[in-house]
Amino acid sequence: MSEEQVVTPEASAGLPKRWYVVHAYSGMEKAVERNLRERIDRAGMQDKFGRILVPTEEVVELKNGKKAVTERRFFPGYVLVEMFMDDESWHLVKHTSKVTGFVGGAKNRPAPISEAEVMKIVNQMQEGVEKPRPKVEWTVGEIVRVKEGPFTDFNGSVEEVNYDKSKVRVSVTIFGRATPVELDFAQVEKV
Numbered sequence: 001m002s003e004e005q006v007v008t009p010e011a012s013a014g015l016p017k018r019w020y021v022v023h024a025y026s027g028m029e030k031a032v033e034r035n036l037r038e039r040i041d042r043a044g045m046q047d048k049f050g051r052i053l054v055p056t057e058e059v060v061e062l063k064n065g066k067k068a069v070t071e072r073r074f075f076p077g078y079v080l081v082e083m084f085m086d087d088e089s090w091h092l093v094k095h096t097s098k099v100t101g102f103v104g105g106a107k108n109r110p111a112p113i114s115e116a117e118v119m120k121i122v123n124q125m126q127e128g129v130e131k132p133r134p135k136v137e138w139t140v141g142e143i144v145r146v147k148e149g150p151f152t153d154f155n156g157s158v159e160e161v162n163y164d165k166s167k168v169r170v171s172v173t174i175f176g177r178a179t180p181v182e183l184d185f186a187q188v189e190k191v
Helices: 030-041 086-095 115-130
Strands: 020-024 049-053 056-063 067-074 078-083 101-103 143-146 155-162 169-173 177-184 187-190
Touching: 020 030, 020 115, 030 078, 030 086, 049 056, 049 115, 056 115, 067 155, 078 086, 086 101, 143 169
Parallel strands: none
Antiparallel strands: 020 078, 020 101, 049 078, 056 067, 143 155, 143 187, 155 169, 169 177
């Protein structure tokens, strides 16, 4: 950051904050969020920072035949930070452990993202909490292989998908005839 911006404590209460995308080591997004919060508190710069978001959604996956809801990052390696951009706040974020830098703009003048883009991400996060998506998505017509049960190692075409019951109806060819078979998500895999 080249221009020096002097901000008095009185003027900082209503600082115009914008959203910036911070690039972090993949898998370390939560650690970056925690480190940023600690550094902001230690530096006493709470007035220059707003929310810090790690874009995640909840997904349902089958583990050992049981449904489990897990968290999945839909922008791995990225953290959204709402902040007032000046030399001090830029340095605080840039020199936080596990942060590689800002995304967009010039090297020392990152470009903010729009409020609409942030709202889109927040809405996607909210949808994932209200109705978790399945980790594996099936599409009608897709070719799958049965990996357990009486039709093990048979290939078939997906005819119908029921996410509520975690079942798929697969058309398997047995003795030259197409036979519909209802299977759990855990019993089939993509070919």
